[in-house]
Amino acid sequence: MKNRIRVLRAERRWSQAELAAQVGVSRNSIISIENGHFDPSLSLAFAIADAFGCKIEDIFERDPPKPKA
Amino acid sequence: MKNRIRVLRAERRWSQAELAAQVGVSRNSIISIENGHFDPSLSLAFAIADAFGCKIEDIFERDPPKPKA
């Protein structure tokens, strides 16, 4: 799943550590989500959206649908 | 986390099994999410939103913020 966290962080000049603290997870979680190693839980997605003052849909992008065969 | 899945399903007259099939998870996952036993992953939340033609924010409601002490 793609996301715009890095850009939104850059706009605000927040480090990964600052964002992690704000949303209440470890820095490694932010790195892994930001770099697409895994997807956040829905509650973490809400927390990130709240931190940036955005909607989830404005930050995270659905994966392309699977080919049907 | 609260959600409006049961209402949205009722409006469309979909069973839990039908919704489960549409979004590609087991029926038990739908029951557990619908009844608040656990939260969906972000990708499942997107799939549910797509099934209903809604946004995530229109289906799922944030938990109230934790008291600060």
Added chain:
DNA sequence: GCATAATGCAAAGTTAACTTTGCATATTGG
């Protein structure tokens, strides 16, 4: 009243999210 569909839950297993620690390598600023 009876069959069928719908819902709920429990138990046990797998997978994925998330944590902690630690280390390596940039990048930035004085």
Added chain:
DNA sequence: CCAATATGCAAAGTTAACTTTGCATTATGC
């Protein structure tokens, strides 16, 4: 140049999401 800050990843552990199976109960329809 040096120190501090920022980023990335790896390994090993915990927790939570999700699966499968199975069974019990509650509608719904003929």
